[in-house]
Every structure is written in structure tokens, then in C-alpha cells.
Amino acid sequence: MKTYLVTGGAGFIGSNFVIYMLNKYSDVKIINVDKLTYAGNLENLKSVESNPNYVFVQADICDKEAIQSLFDQYDIDYVVNFAAESHVDRSITNPEIFVQTNVLGTVNLLNIAKNAWAVGDDQYKDGVKFMQVSTDEVYGSLGAEGFFMETTPLDPHSPYSSSKASADLFVKAYSDTYKLPVNITRCSNNYGPYQFPEKLIPLMINNTLQHKELPIYGDGMQIRDWLYVEDHCKAIDMVVRGGKLGEVYNVGGHNERPNIVIVKTILEYVKENVDPAVGEHMMKHVADRKGHDRRYGIDPEKIKRDLGWYPETTFEVGIKKTIQWYLNHKEWMENVTSGAYQEYYQRMYSNR
Numbered sequence: 001m002k003t004y005l006v007t008g009g010a011g012f013i014g015s016n017f018v019i020y021m022l023n024k025y026s027d028v029k030i031i032n033v034d035k036l037t038y039a040g041n042l043e044n045l046k047s048v049e050s051n052p053n054y055v056f057v058q059a060d061i062c063d064k065e066a067i068q069s070l071f072d073q074y075d076i077d078y079v080v081n082f083a084a085e086s087h088v089d090r091s092i093t094n095p096e097i098f099v100q101t102n103v104l105g106t107v108n109l110l111n112i113a114k115n116a117w118a119v120g121d122d123q124y125k126d127g128v129k130f131m132q133v134s135t136d137e138v139y140g141s142l143g144a145e146g147f148f149m150e151t152t153p154l155d156p157h158s159p160y161s162s163s164k165a166s167a168d169l170f171v172k173a174y175s176d177t178y179k180l181p182v183n184i185t186r187c188s189n190n191y192g193p194y195q196f197p198e199k200l201i202p203l204m205i206n207n208t209l210q211h212k213e214l215p216i217y218g219d220g221m222q223i224r225d226w227l228y229v230e231d232h233c234k235a236i237d238m239v240v241r242g243g244k245l246g247e248v249y250n251v252g253g254h255n256e257r258p259n260i261v262i263v264k265t266i267l268e269y270v271k272e273n274v275d276p277a278v279g280e281h282m283m284k285h286v287a288d289r290k291g292h293d294r295r296y297g298i299d300p301e302k303i304k305r306d307l308g309w310y311p312e313t314t315f316e317v318g319i320k321k322t323i324q325w326y327l328n329h330k331e332w333m334e335n336v337t338s339g340a341y342q343e344y345y346q347r348m349y350s351n352r
């Protein structure tokens with residue numbers, strides 16, 4: 001039995017990971033620690049909440065006592081750190097919380113894990129690992145050519161990506177200085193079930209279904225490299241189990257699309273299958289994001305070659321599954337878009 005301390009497991013990728021792991025293995029125990037910010041939602045975990053191998057604890061990863069008590073109480077083998085403030089637009093208006101959670105929270109986890117796992121100077125219990133879930137955004141922005149490799153220098157631009165790059169450097173420092181067993185994964189944009197509708201794909205699906213304007217930042221020709229969330233979960237599982245200590249692994253499936261193509265794809269599907277009244281007249285070009293990165297594109301050769309990972313879901317299949325999931329979970333969307341979301345949406349989009 002391996003025990004995972006999963007942080008941020010009530011968020012989008014974290015909840016998909018918890019469900020993926022508990023469905024795949026009967027010999028893993030998951031301790032999910034989440035602060036339940038606006039992005040955390042226990043509704044995501046309904047299907048596993050009565051699983052005897054699953055425990056939920058509401059706590060902040062910055063809280064030393066709360067995290068220490070989890071290490072005292074459970075025999076933790078792996079930390080998988082998803083907990084983060086994750087939205088670039090929010091980081092532009094309020095960077096401090098990104099430093100707090102993404103940088104200081106990660107350092108707190110590293111420190112407590114290091115002390116709890118130590119069995120001697122620079123020596124740790126057998127088989128333990130700290131797994132940092134990072135992003136390709138730490139590499140900055142690409143021109144028309146080339147891809148991000150693990151050796152690409154870090155060049156973050158937004159407060160979000162700067163906080164993630166900073167966290168990555170602390171993880172590296174704990175590996176280099178204290179020999180803490182670590183891995184870092186850097187993944188491209190994820191999409192799929194349970195993604196909060198502040199991010200491009202669920203926001204556009206929700207607005208389309210609600211007959212609201214579809215706000216496209218700038219010319220809409222910015223490119224993201226889309227990965228179905230379950231393929232990301234598979235990669236994390238493989239890196240935790242088989243990743244070479246101290247290494248970084250990029251995760252992506254060569255699914256680059258300009259934003260405007262994503263929006264048109266959603267519109268087409270909804271028009272054909274759900275509501276003939278929707279269409280491109282709903283698209284509205286609005287003021288661009290400050291410092292907007294133009295293109296992200298991952299070179300996933302290392303994780304493919306060393307660990308045998310490959311993405312199973314093509315974008316064409318994944319986007320249909322995703323739209324269908326939101327159509328089948330209207331109540332989930334209603335719940336997450338009531339209250340504070342309305343205020344957020346007004347603030348972000350009303351004068352754009």
C-alpha cells in the first residue's frame with residue numbers, strides 16, 4: 001500500500017487525479033489536502049468520497065501545523081503537489097496570493113516532507129518522492145517555430161508563471177542541496193471534466209450554452225497545446241512510479257490550436273448537436289491580456305522515450321467528450337457559477 005499526500009485534490013486536475021488513481025489501483029491510499037478556495041469543489045469527488053482508501057482534509061499548504069500533523073498521522077510515501085492559484089488573469093490583478101500559495105506553500109511542503117522523511121544526513125526513507133506539478137508556462141513564449149524542451153531556459157512572464165517557476169527552483173534546490181528525491185512535470189494546457197469556467201474551454205462552453213458573448217482576447221491567434229486531463233493524470237502516475245530522481249519531464253501531446261479555432265470547434269459542435277441558434281456571431285474580440293504569451297508547444301519526447309507515456313485521447317475526441325460532460329453536468333456548472341463567480345465575471349469582462 002502506497003500513501004499519497006495529494007494537495008489541491010479538489011481542483012480540476014487534482015480531482016481527476018484522485019479519481020483516476022482510486023479507480024486504477026486498490027493498493028493506494030490518498031490523503032487529499034485542499035484549502036477549498038473558489039477553485040476547490042468537493043462535488044468533484046462525490047464518486048470516491050466513501051472509498052476506504054480516500055481521506056479528505058481541509059487545510060492550507062502554507063499551514064505548518066496542519067501539514068506536519070498529516071505527516072505525523074500517516075505514513076506518507078509521495079507528495080503530489082497540485083495545490084496552486086492557477087489562473088493567469090487573476091495573477092495579473094492580484095499577484096500576492098500566487099506568491100503565498102505557489103511559492104511559500106510549496107516551500108512549506110518541501111521542508112516538512114524533508115524533515116519527516118529524513119533517516120540520516122541527506123538520506124531519506126526508501127521510495128519516497130516529492131512530485132511537483134508544474135506548467136510549460138515557466139518556459140515563456142515561443143515564436144512560430146520550435147518546442148519547449150526540459151532544457152529550455154526558464155523565462156516566465158506572468159505573475160502566475162513566475163510563481164510556478166520560482167516553486168520549481170525551490171524543488172530543484174531541495175534536490176541539489178538536501179538530495180531530497182523529487183520530480184517536476186511541466187504540462188501544457190489541460191481540458192476535460194471539472195475545469196472551473198474561468199479557463200478558456202469551460203468558459204466558452206458555458207457561455208455558448210447560455211447564449212452569452214464569447215470574449216476572445218486580442219486577435220485570438222495565440223496558440224496553446226491542449227492535453228486531455230486523463231492523459232496528464234496517467235503521466236503523473238508514471239513519473240511518480242518510474243521517474244528518474246531529480247529529473248524534469250515535459251508532458252504534452254502535440255495538439256496545438258489557436259484560441260479562435262477552439263472557440264469555433266465548440267460552437268460547431270453545440271450548433272450541430274444541441275442548439276442551432278448558436279454561431280460565430282457570438283464571438284467578440286475584446287482587449288488583449290497584458291503580457292499575453294503568444295505560443296506554447298511541448299516536446300514530449302523524453303517522457304515518451306524514458307517512461308513509455310503517450311496521450312490516448314486526440315483533441316477531436318477529447319473536446320467532444322468534454323462538451324458532452326458539461327452538457328450532462330449542468331447542475332455542477334450552475335453551482336460553480338453562482339455567487340462569487342458572477343462578480344468575478346463582471347469585473348473581468350464588463351469593460352473589456
Ligand code: NAD
Pocket residue numbers: 007008009010011012013014033034035036037038039040041059060061062081082083084085086087101105133134135136164186187188189190191196
Ligand atoms: P485549480 O485552480 O482547478 O485547482 C487548484 C486547487 O488547489 C483547488 O482545489 C484549490 O482549492 C486548491 N488550493 C489553492 N490554494 C491552496 C492552498 N493554499 N492550500 C491548499 N489548497 C489550495 O487548478 P488546476 O487547473 O487543477 O491545476 C492544478 C495544478 O496543475 C496547478 O499547480 C497548476 O499550476 C498545474 N497546471 C495546470 C494546468 C492547466 O491547464 N490547468 C496546466 C499545467 C499545470
Ligand code: TYD
Pocket residue numbers: 087088089189198199200201203215216217220222223224259289
Ligand atoms: P487560459 O485558459 O486562461 O489558460 P492559460 O492562459 O494558462 O494558457 O487561456 C487560454 C488561452 O485563451 C489564452 O491565450 C487566453 C485565451 N482566453 C481568451 O481569449 N478569452 C478568455 O475569456 C479566456 C479565459 C482565455
